[in-house]
Amino acid sequence: MALTRISIRERLLRFFYFFPFQLMILHIKKNHLLLFSWIIIFAYLSGNLATKYGVSILFLYPEYLGENNYIAFAILGFSAGGFIMAFNLYSYIMHGFRFPFIASLSRPFLKFSINNFIIPLLFVIYYCYYSADYQLNKELIPGDKVFFNLLGFIGGLFLFCLISFAYFLSTNKDVFRFVKARKGLSEGFGLIKDKKSLKKENQRWQNLRQNRRTWRVETYLKSFLKVGLARDSIHYNNEIIAKILAQNHINASIFEIIVIISFLVIGSLREYALFMIPAAASLFLLFTMLLMIISALYSWFKGWTISVIILLVLIINSASSETNILNKESRGFGLNYDSRTPYNEYVRSGFPDEEKREQDRAITLEMLNNWKDKIRKKYGKRKPKMILLNSSGGGMRSALWNFKLLNYLDSVTQGAFYDHVVLITGSSGGMLGQSYFREIKLRTQQGHDIQAPLNYYPKLGKDILNPIAFSLVTNDLFIRYQRIKDNDFSYVKDRGYAFEKAFNENTNYFLDKRMGDYTMPERKAEIPMMIITPSIVNDARKLLIASNPVGYLTTNPDEESRPLLENIEMAHLLAASQPLDLKFTSALRMSSTFPYILPSVTLPTYPGIDVIDAGLRDNYGLTTSIAFASEFEDWIARNTSGVIFLQMRDLQKVASVNKNINSTFLKKLISPLETVYGNIFNVHNFNQDQIWKQFTSGSKIKAETVIITLQRSRKDKISLSWHLSQKEKQYITQSLQEPGNYPEIENLLNKLSNGR
Numbered sequence: 001m002a003l004t005r006i007s008i009r010e011r012l013l014r015f016f017y018f019f020p021f022q023l024m025i026l027h028i029k030k031n032h033l034l035l036f037s038w039i040i041i042f043a044y045l046s047g048n049l050a051t052k053y054g055v056s057i058l059f060l061y062p063e064y065l066g067e068n069n070y071i072a073f074a075i076l077g078f079s080a081g082g083f084i085m086a087f088n089l090y091s092y093i094m095h096g097f098r099f100p101f102i103a104s105l106s107r108p109f110l111k112f113s114i115n116n117f118i119i120p121l122l123f124v125i126y127y128c129y130y131s132a133d134y135q136l137n138k139e140l141i142p143g144d145k146v147f148f149n150l151l152g153f154i155g156g157l158f159l160f161c162l163i164s165f166a167y168f169l170s171t172n173k174d175v176f177r178f179v180k181a182r183k184g185l186s187e188g189f190g191l192i193k194d195k196k197s198l199k200k201e202n203q204r205w206q207n208l209r210q211n212r213r214t215w216r217v218e219t220y221l222k223s224f225l226k227v228g229l230a231r232d233s234i235h236y237n238n239e240i241i242a243k244i245l246a247q248n249h250i251n252a253s254i255f256e257i258i259v260i261i262s263f264l265v266i267g268s269l270r271e272y273a274l275f276m277i278p279a280a281a282s283l284f285l286l287f288t289m290l291l292m293i294i295s296a297l298y299s300w301f302k303g304w305t306i307s308v309i310i311l312l313v314l315i316i317n318s319a320s321s322e323t324n325i326l327n328k329e330s331r332g333f334g335l336n337y338d339s340r341t342p343y344n345e346y347v348r349s350g351f352p353d354e355e356k357r358e359q360d361r362a363i364t365l366e367m368l369n370n371w372k373d374k375i376r377k378k379y380g381k382r383k384p385k386m387i388l389l390n391s392s393g394g395g396m397r398s399a400l401w402n403f404k405l406l407n408y409l410d411s412v413t414q415g416a417f418y419d420h421v422v423l424i425t426g427s428s429g430g431m432l433g434q435s436y437f438r439e440i441k442l443r444t445q446q447g448h449d450i451q452a453p454l455n456y457y458p459k460l461g462k463d464i465l466n467p468i469a470f471s472l473v474t475n476d477l478f479i480r481y482q483r484i485k486d487n488d489f490s491y492v493k494d495r496g497y498a499f500e501k502a503f504n505e506n507t508n509y510f511l512d513k514r515m516g517d518y519t520m521p522e523r524k525a526e527i528p529m530m531i532i533t534p535s536i537v538n539d540a541r542k543l544l545i546a547s548n549p550v551g552y553l554t555t556n557p558d559e560e561s562r563p564l565l566e567n568i569e570m571a572h573l574l575a576a577s578q579p580l581d582l583k584f585t586s587a588l589r590m591s592s593t594f595p596y597i598l599p600s601v602t603l604p605t606y607p608g609i610d611v612i613d614a615g616l617r618d619n620y621g622l623t624t625s626i627a628f629a630s631e632f633e634d635w636i637a638r639n640t641s642g643v644i645f646l647q648m649r650d651l652q653k654v655a656s657v658n659k660n661i662n663s664t665f666l667k668k669l670i671s672p673l674e675t676v677y678g679n680i681f682n683v684h685n686f687n688q689d690q691i692w693k694q695f696t697s698g699s700k701i702k703a704e705t706v707i708i709t710l711q712r713s714r715k716d717k718i719s720l721s722w723h724l725s726q727k728e729k730q731y732i733t734q735s736l737q738e739p740g741n742y743p744e745i746e747n748l749l750n751k752l753s754n755g756r
Helices: 009-017 020-029 032-046 055-060 070-099 101-105 108-115 118-137 144-173 173-180 195-212 240-270 281-320 343-349 354-379 395-412 428-445 453-460 464-476 495-508 515-523 586-593 622-631 633-639 666-680 680-698 726-737 741-753
Strands: 219-222 228-229 386-393 421-426 481-484 490-493 530-531 540-546 567-569 611-612 645-652 702-712
Touching: 020 032, 020 070, 020 108, 020 118, 020 219, 032 055, 032 070, 032 118, 032 281, 032 481, 055 118, 055 281, 055 464, 070 101, 070 108, 070 118, 070 144, 101 108, 108 219, 118 144, 118 530, 195 567, 281 464, 354 515, 354 633, 386 428, 386 622, 395 428, 395 453, 395 645, 395 702, 395 726, 395 741, 421 428, 421 622, 428 530, 428 586, 428 645, 464 495, 495 586, 515 530, 515 586, 540 586, 622 633, 622 645, 622 680, 645 741, 680 702, 702 726, 702 741, 726 741
Parallel strands: 386 421, 386 645, 421 530, 540 567, 645 702
Antiparallel strands: 219 228, 481 490, 530 540
């Protein structure tokens, strides 16, 4: 029998109307929500979205049970497989009716998924490339381990797909099963053989295609290696085709509900390390769940889906304002929220009053005299140099930089450097590193079995971002129902709790204390005084959190020209809420609360006031240090040979000029917001330079400044994140040997030795 020759035109039609190509065109034309979710994932992988916060690292180098290995990659791949299946389900449910020929195929959903391979395949290739590049060049992982890690990812992905397809193959019916089931009930088994009926049914399908805009398909993938011709489905009973699609949709909805329940169960078991899956895996699960919810809603409501979603959002939003179920406060652990202070009355009254401020001043003077006696006895200096430490924020990079730099300065001076430090203040990650080093010094003085500070450095740099992201995805975005008891009070577990828990683990629970635990060590000058200064969201004031009262810092020097109460002292504001019982890690969290990464902490006041990152008001702590020096100017002038303001910065003070901020139309639209946010720390620098000039020009104190910087250029930029790569950690260590830091360190040591 002679083979039928196919014309070039027919070949081109079969190529153009190839099912995978038509599905890709469909996604571009109609699946904008679905494509947007893929764009977000691709942007995460490439580092074009949230790269400065280290989100891409969660995908490229996942962590499970404290290890970055093939198991972590397999779990991530398994969750990525879930997202791919959600992508297929969403496409099948939303647009399967546009391709009625698939109902005539055996295992229609499997065939649909095989042909919907283009975007998932691009994703796998894209992921493997960027993950391999990151592992080799950032984490410095050997090539063979990188290979096995990626093999674990691909294996986990295929495992989920196999499980899913096994479910659908066992539950989904195709046209042949329906026809077989109808045997004995009708002579035609669902097939239309009568010419008149066939013509009538053909017209019905033509109308259906016209109304529903069915898409033309000439060829499709029967398997990954075999192409088949798409056959028309008009010779099948319309009722059977509808039942096939409806039954497939029902099974898809059941599968979606199972995945959603599994997601919520994992979130409820997050206290168990075994269920603390990689954060990127939980992000995949979140995307998966959202897609499945939308596709399930479409199965039920069809064209009303968007309206139903909008209505649900409005109802949830309204319910969140009326109830606390969906909008629970994130609180500081240890504080008593049963007793609330009237905040507006407190601010208007100008409390604390002068008597209380004098009492606070007397306590600090006692501490200063104890410090002077310690220096005189230990070093024989009658007028020593006083050091006020200012630490910049910057996530994990600042925590490691401050700890590393403190250890170096203290070791080269045999402990003399830290003995001369009186006050520590600053922001975010810098205060975490400062707090840990201070606690190690305290434990050493108290005779605890303690190692050298540098031995604790590697563990301090362990990941914190993973548990934060996991809690955000599995708990915080939905109903926060888990609670923890502390100090006889009950608090909601959220990503703030996850942050404190992870930080405590990384610091050997040395800082698992309350603010009051540091009251006497500070007063006796065993350790420097520390003031933590988160920003109040409601009115942009600074909240001063200290183990010893600092009410004297709540008034401005010139009451006539600046009558506003700029600083709020927590011990006085929350006097009825047991402020010294506040967990020390909660105070550090308040100072490190970057928006969205961590939840803002609500204080026990009415109306409730929220506090976030100290960097909003003062990322370097210099204004607090200057206010402290001004308040005790007479004592410092009489008892010291001067004050050294030591700034430990994570970024160079002199900022480069942003070029072409209005280079494109879109850039011009977003440049006002981008410029304000991007230059907030430059604004701090300019304001602080003016305050410094005013302070030094009229002060009796000999004030000097030393600035030691981590990143002196834009090359090898370290991410602003709670997770750093091995290469970034190496760069922090090497920064001590940066030529630009040599003069500043030598300058500091020379100034310190000049005390008498």
